[in-house]
Amino acid sequence: MRELFPTTSQHRVGDVDITLHGASHSVTGSMTRVEFDGKALLIDCGLGQGLEASRFRVPDDAHKVDAILFTHGHNDHVGSLPTLIERGYVGPILGTRATLAIAQIVLADGLRLQRVPRRDAERLMQEFDRLAVPVAYDALADHIPNVAARFAYREAGHILGSASIELVAKDKRMIFSGDLGRPDSPLLRTYFQAWSRNSNVDFVLMESTYGDECHAQSHDDVQRELERVLQRAMQLRGHILVPAFAIGRTQTLLYHLNALVESGRVQHLPVAIDTPMGLAVTETYDGFRSLFDREATDRISRGDDPLQFDDLYAVNKSSDSLRLRDHAGPMLVIAGNGMCTGGRIVGHLQELLPVESTCVLFVGFQAPGTTGRAIQAAAGKHQAHVRVGGQEVAMRAHIETLPGLSAHADRDELTAWLDAVPGSPRVGLHHGEPDAQRSFAQFYGSRPAPP
Ligand SMILES: [Zn+2]
Structure with a gap:
């Protein structure tokens, strides 16, 4: 017992x-x-x-x-x-x-x-x-x-x-x-x-x-769901903001994006890794490939890097980060931190949450009291406002959550x-x-x- x-x-x-x-x-x-x-x-x-x-x-x-x-x-x-x-x-x-x-x-x-x-x-x-x-x-x-x-x-x-x-x-x-x-x-x-x-x-x-x-989603389901969210968001031609933990979640997301882009299921979607920490950790992942599972190791031995694909951009400088908001057409921005309590995602949300064509895609658990949790709670509500980085922001963006990416x-x-x-x-x-x-x-x- x-x-x-x-x-x-x-x-x-x-x-x-x-x-x-x-x-x-x-x-x-x-x-x-x-x-x-x-x-x-x-x-x-x-x-x-x-x-x-x-x-x-x-x-x-x-x-x-x-x-x-x-x-x-x-x-x-x-x-x-x-x-x-x-x-x-x-x-x-x-x-x-x-x-x-x-x-x-x-x-x-x-x-x-x-x-x-x-x-x-x-x-x-x-x-x-x-x-x-x-x-x-x-x-x-x-x-x-x-x-x-x-x-x-x-x-x-x-x-x-x-x-x-x-x-x-x-x-x-x-x-x-x-x-x-x-x-x-x-x-x-x-x-x-x-x-x-x-x-x-x-x-x-x-x-x-x-x-x-129970997550109820297999990893294949997650990929299909991600494809659906991306297709819908791309029709709106706005930004897809992904508040992501730099460590783990960012790399898992890159893996799925890689699969979608390289199989042609998602096309012409620039992806920006707008988190210096995320970039550094992705490099660390690259340095420890011996710890990857069999599937990833096999792909690497066939010459396919599971964390790299065309249209993937590294954004190191904060001045370049600011410019991402002016980009016309669909663009996916992965920015920290994962619960929107700090980091570059805060500025993006302040600017882009009021924009109807924006999609915010959550890929991780949002703890009570965090900005991310508040955004999730306000999703779908008429004339919702959320406090982001100390600022009251009107929310018109649509909100998606992919729990299976956990x-x-x-x-x-x-x-x-x-x-x-x-x-x-x-x-x-x-x-x-x-x-x-x-x-x-x-x-x-x-x-x-x-x-
Ligand atoms: Zn952990």
């Missing part, structure tokens, strides 16, 4: 204490402290976003740990690292090579957005480089200096380099899911399920972003992941809105126990 614990921020497993400093009641701010033998590890040290941003506090002693283990490079999993370093953290920072490369881009961008003086930012980034320790997938490592624990990084299929962490300490076997992707996602390998059955798992902490929802597993996919874990672990849920966590606990508990 497995017991699931939604919205619980403290767990005790034998002699191991697990404390959730964030993400116990929300999808952002993942930071989990694992304590045993007077030692402590931090699994992720993210930032709160959306509504959570104002509530989120980095605990005073968060930096007093022996190691930090990153599951992946998203800001809500790594964004508090500069604070911890500033407070004196000097231990190792573990992650896969791809995660460390992405974290470097994300952290540097975060410091820039917070207007941290350049010299301080450089010092913090140098310190990050000095402390970073790359970890290979599936290798059982038995030493974090001075800590008696073994751990292994397992594919999580969420973004490039993402991992679930298997940790054995004080005879307890624990799995921290990190964020889990959808199986068979473009470019990425499917999350790891081949857990050793030689011993049972005692504790699982798992994400539950879509614990109450980088997160849905309820059934989370279920399949958890079913593959051996034993009868205590299962803590996090990284989900309270309703999603409770709904998943109820759904999972109502099913027969897995074999």
Whole structure:
């Protein structure tokens, strides 16, 4: 019998204490402290976003740990690292090579957005480089200096380099899911399920972003739906604005666009990647092709780059970004950030939301309290207004959402992941809105126990 614990921020497993400093009641701010033998590890040290941003506090002693283990490079999993370093953290920072490369881009961008003086930012980034320790997938490592624990990084299929962490300490076997992707996602390998059955798992902490929802769309459906949205938007001859997370979502979207353009299903649509971070991360993806799934690797070996196609433009300079708005005829603009709370998308929305021919296409989860969520809520309403970047903006654009493009597993996919874990672990849920966590606990508990 497995017991699931939604919205619980403290767990005790034998002699191991697990404390959730964030993400116990929300999808952002993942930071989990694992304590045993007077030692402590931090699994992720993210930032709160959306509504959570104002509530989120980095605990005073968060930096007093022996190691930090990153599951992946998203800001809500790594964004508090500069604070911890500033407070004196000097231990190792573990992650896969791809995660460390992405974290470097994300952290540097975060410091820039917070207007941290350049010299301080450089010092913090140098310190990050000095402390970073790359970890290979599936290798059982038995030493974090001075800590008696073994751990292994397992594919999580969420973004490039993402991992679930298997940790054995004080005879307890624990799995921290990190964020889990959808199986068979473009470019990425499917999350790891081949857990050793030689011993049972005692504790699982798992994400539950879509614990109450099924995406109902396969990756092929997503591509067809994207084609439909693009055809309709192209008839209006306006801008198609895609608020996209620079990491993961942008590359998945490029993959689908590539397929549509190269098969001739979408023609004559200029696509602008208007996010310097998105460009940098796309380059990082290119540098870690060995982590791609079989399908993408096969395409590359046939000479087809899945992230490149004609009519794709990189927009680095902000002056060029401004000019995109004057472009006549249909154009797709991918701009950050993904929930419209900052970045270049804000200016585009202020200018183009009042224009009837504009289409805003959401490709990711919009957390409560974010501008993206407000735009979704106002969709289809007569004379709607939304606050964007502190400005009241009339909304005449039409709004589309492609939930299947999500980088997160849905309820059934989370279920399949958890079913593959051996034993009868205590299962803590996090990284989900309270309703999603409770709904998943109820759904999972109502099913027969897995074999
Ligand atoms: Zn993530």
